[in-house]
């Protein structure tokens with residue numbers, strides 16, 4: 213694991229962008245495509261500011277979601293909806309390159325449908341992302357994997373439904389650790405003082421919280437943390 217401390221959120225964006233530039237270029241050069249998993253929350257802002265500056269062949273990108281809220285695409289809570297409005301118009305990306313959840317389904321149905329779509333883009337059940345862009349909530353959750361939730365122990369499903377998310381909205385779908393820990397690269401970006409206590413509990417005290425369970429078996433893990441979030445380390 214590599215921990216990168218930076219001064220502020222602007223430096224998070226700069227550092228994150230340089231990792232994405234390198235990993236996407238290598239993936240496209242070596243395998244012809246770049247498979248990336250996006251998160252919601254604060255990661256959206258970092259990506260919407262950083263990605264438009266990349267020098268890349270956007271047509272080679274395949275974008276999916278580490279988790280998604282089961283809400284209408286027009287809702288402020290829809291992670292894809294935000295990228296659609298704030299990222300697509302500023303890059304060469306097209307909507308068809310995003311693997312999205314189907315509208316109008318229950319969380320259970322949406323998770324199954326999303327897993328089927330991932331099977332198609334990955335040509336099978338081995339969902340090997342080149343890069344997962346992860347956030348962490350102040351409670352230590354990542355994706356929609358929350359502390360003390362039974363989904364933390366899900367070993368059969370690649371994509372799971374959750375209908376009792378402690379953070380609203382309650383209905384979501386999420387990648388499970390079976391997929392997360394198969395990724396070639398995982399990058400957490402953590403900014404702000406509200407995350408400082410949790411950063412300490414995970415990186416210093418080594419507590420077993422959801423974000424701490426991200427540990428790719430054959431991949432690289434990076435935590436990019438700003439000064440405010442790293443204050444208690």
Ligand SMILES: O=C1O[C@H](COP(=O)(O)O)[C@@H](O)[C@H](O)[C@H]1O
Pocket residue numbers: 250251252253254255278279280281346347348349350353354355356379
């Ligand atoms: O609900 C969610 O929260 C996490 C963390 O969000 P943040 O705003 O604290 O960074 C996010 O990574 C996840 O994708 C989202 O659905």
